[in-house]
Amino acid sequence: MYSYGVTALHPGPDWPRVIAAYKLSVFAHIVDTSLTVSAPLIKRGIYVFSSLEIKARRIALDRAGLVAHFSVLVPLVVLLILRFGKWIVRRSVKNDYDAVPGSPIRKAARLETGVKVSRTWGRVSWWLDEEMVAGWGERKFWIAGLGWWAWLITLCVVGTGDDYMHITKRFGIVAVSQFPIHYMLSMKSAYSPLSLALNTSHEELNPYHRVLGRVIYSLLFLHASWYLNFFAWAGFLSALYKRPVVIIGWTVFLLITTMVTTALEPIRRWSYRVFFTIHLIFGIIILPMLFFHTSALRIYILEAFGLFIYDIICRKLDTTTGFASITAIPNTNLVKLEIPIPATKQKRFTAAPGQHIYLSIPPESTPPNTSTLSIHNLLFNPFTIASVSATSITLVLRSLSGPTSKALKHLTTLPKAHPPISVEGPLGSTKSFPDLTSYDRILLIAGGIGATYILPLYEHLQDQMETHARSPDRVQLIWSIRSAADASWALKPEGRVPLNDDENVRIFITQHSSASEESVIPGSPTAIEMSDLKKEEVVVNARGGYERPDLKEVVDGVFKLGREERVAVVVCGTKGMARVVRGEVGRWVEWGREVWFHDEGFGW
Numbered sequence: 305m306y307s308y309g310v311t312a313l314h315p316g317p318d319w320p321r322v323i324a325a326y327k328l329s330v331f332a333h334i335v336d337t338s339l340t341v342s343a344p345l346i347k348r349g350i351y352v353f354s355s356l357e358i359k360a361r362r363i364a365l366d367r368a369g370l371v372a373h374f375s376v377l378v379p380l381v382v383l384l385i386l387r388f389g390k391w392i393v394r395r396s397v398k399n400d401y402d403a404v405p406g407s408p409i410r411k412a413a414r415l416e417t418g419v420k421v422s423r424t425w426g427r428v429s430w431w432l433d434e435e436m437v438a439g440w441g442e443r444k445f446w447i448a449g450l451g452w453w454a455w456l457i458t459l460c461v462v463g464t465g466d467d468y469m470h471i472t473k474r475f476g477i478v479a480v481s482q483f484p485i486h487y488m489l490s491m492k493s494a495y496s497p498l499s500l501a502l503n504t505s506h507e508e509l510n511p512y513h514r515v516l517g518r519v520i521y522s523l524l525f526l527h528a529s530w531y532l533n534f535f536a537w538a539g540f541l542s543a544l545y546k547r548p549v550v551i552i553g554w555t556v557f558l559l560i561t562t563m564v565t566t567a568l569e570p571i572r573r574w575s576y577r578v579f580f581t582i583h584l585i586f587g588i589i590i591l592p593m594l595f596f597h598t599s600a601l602r603i604y605i606l607e608a609f610g611l612f613i614y615d616i617i618c619r620k621l622d623t624t625t626g627f628a629s630i631t632a633i634p635n636t637n638l639v640k641l642e643i644p645i646p647a648t649k650q651k652r653f654t655a656a657p658g659q660h661i662y663l664s665i666p667p668e669s670t671p672p673n674t675s676t677l678s679i680h681n682l683l684f685n686p687f688t689i690a691s692v693s694a695t696s697i698t699l700v701l702r703s704l705s706g707p708t709s710k711a712l713k714h715l716t717t718l719p720k721a722h723p724p725i726s727v728e729g730p731l732g733s734t735k736s737f738p739d740l741t742s743y744d745r746i747l748l749i750a751g752g753i754g755a756t757y758i759l760p761l762y763e764h765l766q767d768q769m770e771t772h773a774r775s776p777d778r779v780q781l782i783w784s785i786r787s788a789a790d791a792s793w794a795l796k797p798e799g800r801v802p803l804n805d806d807e808n809v810r811i812f813i814t815q816h817s818s819a820s821e822e823s824v825i826p827g828s829p830t831a832i833e834m835s836d837l838k839k840e841e842v843v844v845n846a847r848g849g850y851e852r853p854d855l856k857e858v859v860d861g862v863f864k865l866g867r868e869e870r871v872a873v874v875v876c877g878t879k880g881m882a883r884v885v886r887g888e889v890g891r892w893v894e895w896g897r898e899v900w901f902h903d904e905g906f907g908w
């Protein structure tokens with residue numbers, strides 16, 4: 305004879321009663337104390353409870369959900385405190401430097417606590433920013449993800465005893481309690497609460513959205529598998545297609561599985577549209593479904609839905625449409641767009657260099673034969689603002705094989721037309737960069753179209769140097785391009801020294817480099833680019849030469865200029881280029897040099 309709580313239990317399977325007990329306790333949250341369950345199920349932790357016990361379990365479940373939900377605030381507050389601490393240390397170090405600029409005293413300053421702390425922090429943050437394995441994401445995301453996963457698992461397990469249904473339900477509610485922060489991390493609007501609180505931009509938050517997505521999925525996977533397991537034990541698999549609540553649960557799980565699968569990098573690379581449309585549509589559908597799955601989840605679902613709507617409204621309000629002039633840049637596969645901006649937004653566009661916008665093509669500008677419900681209604685692609693004037697912004701984009709690229713390329717064939725183009729933004733993290741002019745040297749490295757980001761930054765820094773009466777030689781620009789024509793859009797910046805005459809700009813033209821031809825992957829954007837090479841008429845002063853830049857030599861050259869100098873390095877190019885630059889700079893960080901490093905990738 306087995307007993308648990310107030311219920312008398314008899315050994316031996318008694319499936320009809322087990323199912324009746326399950327229905328009452330799990331769905332109706334009431335219990336008939338005369339019901340019994342069999343010994344095999346008890347051994348597996350499946351019991352029939354009194355109504356009081358059911359209530360206690362409900363309270364414990366709700367509490368776990370709320371703790372998981374609100375505990376998100378803890379890392380946020382810790383992060384803000386850490387940032388404040390970092391700011392204090394930097395300030396004290398900067399004051400030391402400003403006070404004692406002489407070289408021998410400066411060396412002695414290395415021993416001072418502020419400098420030591422700052423350098424140790426520099427090494428730690430460099431280590432955190434490193435990829436665990438090439439292409440597998442930075443260490444900080446892994447640590448954050450595993451730490452958060454361990455915390456949520458603890459919340460799922462603590463106090464569940466040997467009650468199988470309790471732990472199964474816990475995994476469900478704790479997973480869904482993370483939906484609001486998960487949706488918040490995906491918000492692209494400049495007015496996202498997290499972007500505002502952390503003074504950051506969506507592309508910096510997006511990796512955490514992906515990590516949290518995997519954490520949530522792992523919890524939901526266990527929740528769903530344990531329910532399936534239970535149905536199998538209890539001989540109640542018919543619930544999978546008979547009970548609406550179970551049908552909803554399984555459908556949501558399958559939708560989320562599809563979202564997680566299509567978000568994997570190979571699929572995103574194969575078709576960004578497939579990933580994006582599935583993510584958007586399924587991301588909306590699952591909310592009402594979970595709302596009806598169980599009432600305990602509603603608070604989290606409403607919150608996530610509210611954030612989703614808030615993001616859409618902010619983004620709509622931050623989108624303007626103007627009649628653009630779109631031209632193809634001769635002998636390249638580059639397209640130049642000039643899009644008017646409203647006077648009210650001009651200040652935001654000029655607030656920082658290297659910001660980007662989201663471009664979308666309204667139905668009236670989509671190529672002929674496009675259906676009314678076209679993919680363009682859902683697409684918005686990011687492009688960096690190459691320059692800003694009082695009335696317009698200029699974008700330069702490499703035409704690839706995707707729908708937005710193709711549509712814009714098509715619009716260049718209508719030279720007199722000024723099709724309406726919508727832009728949302730500006731967005732980007734450059735606003736929150738530290739004051740780069742406080743560094744002794746600044747090295748900017750651009751690969752190909754990455755110059756849309758690096759060149760405005762270079763011009764801005766040169767202006768800053770002039771304002772602070774510092775030598776312009778402190779800022780160096782390396783730009784690697786395949787053909788001279790690729791630089792044509794940038795050679796004569798308005799009101800500035802032409803790039804060809806600027807001693808601090810080294811352009812490398814790599815089209816003659818056999819190394820670059822060897823590394824072309826057939827069908828890749830690079831291959832398209834190579835096949836497009838034509839006779840060039842543009843004259844570029846290739847101060848760097850006609851080979852790929854030797855990035856080791858470039859980096860070492862800057863660091864060797866002064867033994868104690870603080871160096872800022874910004875790179876915007878291919879992933880491979882950024883990885884090499886980071887590796888080379890990393891050696892100097894190891895040797896104790898103070899470095900600020902930023903890699904602006906053009907895709908995720």
Ligand SMILES: Cc1cc2nc3c(=O)[nH]c(=O)nc-3n(C[C@H](O)[C@H](O)[C@H](O)COP(=O)(O)OP(=O)(O)OC[C@H]3O[C@@H](n4cnc5c(N)ncnc54)[C@H](O)[C@@H]3O)c2cc1C
Nearest residue numbers: 576685686687688701702704706707708709756906907908
């Ligand atoms: C911050 C940022 C700035 C960029 N600036 C420039 C630039 O100045 N010039 C330039 O030529 N290219 C730039 N890119 C790359 C550019 O966005 C893609 O090349 C372009 O969207 C490709 O469009 P498509 O129609 O050919 O292909 P799609 O199939 O629409 O997209 C191809 C790839 O573009 C990226 N992409 C598309 N839409 C999004 C999105 N909504 N969010 C994030 N990534 C997306 C993804 O990596 C995707 O795999 C930038 C990318 C980013 C993230």
